[in-house]
Amino acid sequence: MPEINLYRSNTRQTLFVWREGLHIGHEPIDRQHQDIYEALLGVSLLLKMPDVNVGYWLGMVSRKVEEYVQTHFQEEERLMAVVGYPDLLAHRRTHQHFVETFQQHKDRIARLTTAEEKLAEAHGLMDLLNGWFDTEVLLHDRDLVDFINNRKT
Amino acid sequence: MQSRWHKRQEVVLYGPETRPAPFLWSEELRTGHDAIDRQHQDLYASFRGVSQLLEVPEVNVKYWFGMVMRNTEEYVLTHFADEEQLMAERHYPDHHLHKGLHVEIVATLHKHQAVIKQLTTAAEQIAEARSLLDFLNDWLNTHVMVDDKNFVEFMNRESVHRPSAV
Secondary structure (H helix, E strand, C coil): CCCCCCCCCCCCCCCCCCCHHHCCCCHHHHHHHHHHHHHHHHHHHHCCCCCCCHHHHHHHHHHHHHHHHHHHHHHHHHHHHHHCCCCHHHHHHHHHHHHHHHHHHHHHHHHCCCHHHHHHHHHHHHHHHHHHHHHHHHHHHHHHHHHHHHHHC | CCCHHHHHHHCCCCCHHHCCCCCCCCHHHCCCCHHHHHHHHHHHHHHHHHHHHCCCCCCCHHHHHHHHHHHHHHHHHHHHHHHHHHHHHCCCCCHHHHHHHHHHHHHHHHHHHHHHHHCCCHHHHHHHHHHHHHHHHHHHHHHHHHHHHHHHHHHHHHHHHCCCCC
């Protein structure tokens, strides 16, 4: 499994823009990826707008990410086990690391008291999420789908 | 004594020059009941978000509009039910009239959603979504500033006579 770390993305760009390169060729996985990208694109744009209710939109990010962890991660890990994917444990560790890192950020934001501090931290969180999702989709998930496709041939 | 309710239709909240940005929360929307105000703030944030995203070309309008409508359903199930339960508990005289407004707005939302589902182009969906959001903005401002405030004022007046009430 590639060890490249793309955690930090370029904050000058619009985050979570879906592009063809993110299609990995597995329809259910692609659909779930597109769904989370759409939700996080919208929130990252809203966080740049005036008078944004940071708490409300961070709550939505939290619900979407937790729903994604519950469904997507579990389905992907089940698929890896079914097809005998050799990097299952390494891939599962990236999922666990993500869950822990996300929770740490949520806890840090919950301790902040002013809207300005929460907004600054929210931008940091969206930047981190964007880097993580790009890495996960472009490297880890694509590696899994390539393995499945090679196995068929 | 004539109910405050009957004066509702005559209320004009804003002239065109004083109309605030759509779904922008302001202190004048605060009813003074913390739980109701928190739920209102969430609803305003959600609708404000979608009305802003309608203007952004990169965004998938159908996705966001669908999501906000699902949130609205959730809101209807919790906020309206909470409010109606509180009205019943406090024997609010305009309880059934207020509940009627909730029923009416839910029916209107369903009707608009059905129309939007049948539209095929993004431009048509955006136009219909804008029209619904304009309507909702006016409805919600009136509902919060008049109907909900009337109810909270009623609760506050009653609390004076029943100091143990929450």
